[in-house]
Amino acid sequence: MAAHTMDDAQNNQENGKVSPSRGQEQSFMRERIRQLELLLREETARRERADAAVRESESDFRTLFNNVPVGLYRNTPGDRGKFIMANPAIIAMFGFESESEFLATSVADIYANPEKRKQFSAKLSATGRVIVEPLKLRKKNGELFWGAVTANAVRDEQGAIKFFDGIIEDITDRVRAREELERYKANLEQAVFERTAELMRANRELQSEIAERKRMQKRLGELSESIISLQEQERANLSRELHDELGQQLTALRLEFDAMKKQAPELAARGFAESLSGMVERITEELRRICKGLRPSVLDDLGLCAAIGALTRDVENRTGLALDIDLAPISEHIVPPRVAIHVYRVLQESLNNIVKHSHADRAAVRLEQRGEKLVLTVEDNGRGMDAARAESGGFGIIGMARRAELCHGRIALEPNAPHGVRVTLEIPLDPDSAPD
Ligand SMILES: Nc1ncnc2c1ncn2[C@@H]1O[C@H](COP(=O)(O)OP(=O)(O)OP(=O)(O)O)[C@@H](O)[C@H]1O
Ligand SMILES: [Mg+2]
Structure with a gap:
């Protein structure tokens, strides 16, 4: 935009040029003012738009902050700590009635053990960030629960820590489920251990029973071997006895009957002696067969x-x-x-x-x-x-x-x-x- 001033008009006169008339000057000024007003209006409209955008983003942030289902907070570092901001989820999580009541509580008091706050603050200050750290926390009514905390240390331009921003999630159910699982695992391990010990015991007993049975079987084998060989010996003895003793006597008896047969005067007595001799012959034959069965001498011979x-x-x-x-x-x-x-x-x-x-x-x-x-x-x-x-x-x-x-x-x-x-x-x- 071309902006002409009174000084410019003066200068033009001094430079030997023709100076503008008063009317010209006034119209120039009016134009200038109109342009300035235009500029002002544009600037005002821009500011209003920027304010509206800020308001809108603040409102978005508030909505998010108020509706998010995890606890959001901002607090100050230190052994006790003081809450600066808290969303409704964290207030409800700790069982407080209102934001002001929660903000009045020092941070250390929501720890199950307030001493732990000191350690947490020191750790976060040193590392600048903690991620999903499980902490045992205390509600307003004293009830304890487990929270997982993720937090950032926020610093000013000089690098000093101004506050901690963080989120807390109630993980009590998860912790309980894990504890339950650990207990179940420990019980299972114990049961497996006991069962294994029992099986090993049973196995040992079985092994010794098997060993005992094998011993018995061996003993039985030895016994039946000796019974069978004794039986063979006895049969051989019996066969010899029968052959030597009974056989001799039967032979003697047959000789007697043969003699009787020759000497008997009557025919009947001779016939009787003959039949007795035949009978002895058959007995002798049968005895021989029995002796052979008892001990087949042909086997030895x-x-x-x-x-x-x-x-x-x-x-x-x-x-x-x-x-x-x-x-x-x-x-x-x-x-x-x-x-x-x-x-x-x-x-x-x-x-x-x-x-x-x-x-x-x-x-x-x-x-x-x-x-x-x-x-x-x-x-x-x-x-x-x-x-x-x-x-x-x-x-x-x-x-x-x-x-x-x-x-x-x-x-x-x-x-x-x-x-x-x-x-x-x-x-x-x-x-x-x-x-x-
Ligand atoms: N060659 C065969 N043909 C048909 N059946 C047979 C024959 N050999 C054995 N058996 C059957 O097997 C059974 C057992 O035989 P095993 O020799 O053990 O006893 P057994 O002859 O009955 O009595 P033991 O031998 O003590 O006098 C017999 O009772 C018979 O029924
Ligand atoms: Mg048989």
Whole structure:
């Protein structure tokens, strides 16, 4: 804007130019005043707008301050501290009736332990900021609760702390929930600890029970081994006694009857002596058979294959069961006598069972060496054996299993396709595992 003054007009005259008239001067002044008024109005309108903006932002701040659901405050630093500002949420949080009542309370008094205020003020002054610090606080009615405080130290231009601005959130529920969780965890850990200890105790007891059972089983094994070998010895003794004592006497008796037969004058007496002699002959024959069964002397004298041959022949003759015998050549010296008697007895019991239970008319017996094993197989074509019958309370199968164990071997009784039962006895011939 071009602004001309009286001095300018004067100067123009002095510079030899023509001076403006009075009328011109007045109109110039009026124009100048009008321009100044315009400027003033613009300035006033700008100020009013700025005031309105300030009022509006103050009102926004107030609304926010009053409605925000966390406690907002401003207080002064120091051991006791004094509240300068507090929003309705913080006043309600601490159970005060009004802002003025709250502002009258010193900051230290809203701590559960007022001493803590001193520490908090010192820490905030030193660091300039604390973030979500849990503090135990006290309401107006004395009730304690947990608050999380986040605060800033506000400084003046010289750097001195003017006040603390902060927010408080009531975290009592969260703290309780965490305490509850900690308690629950501790209880759980205790329960797990106790249960583990209990399990370890039970495990120890179980281990010692297992060890005891193993000891008992071993003892039982030793016992049954000695029973079986005693039984074999007794059978051998009995067989010898019967043969030597009773056999001798029966022979003497038969000789007596033979003599009587020759000397008897009457025909009847001679016939009677003859029938008595025949009877003694049959008794002697039966006694021999019993002695053989008690202790197959052929086993000791001629070995396992010969003993099996004699046994199977005897069964065939006595029972009419047709037997296929397949004895592969086995070097007898690798089958120790203690093993041989068990193989013999297993075959004997298998044949007894076939005769007693199977209704078979044929059976096959095979003895062979497979690698380091001696294998006995007995198969029949009878009606087969179901589990119920296998558990019928007899001792034959149990005895066979025990004998297999004593030789470190194993025995299996299985169905024999298409009919009957197959008994397989396997005994290691390894000199280390085969007992002698
Ligand atoms: N070859 C077989 N065929 C059919 N059933 C069999 C045969 N061998 C055994 N069994 C069945 O298994 C059962 C058990 O046999 P095990 O030899 O243990 O006892 P047992 O012969 O009945 O009596 P024990 O042998 O004590 O005189 C028999 O009662 C029988 O029912
Ligand atoms: Mg039997």
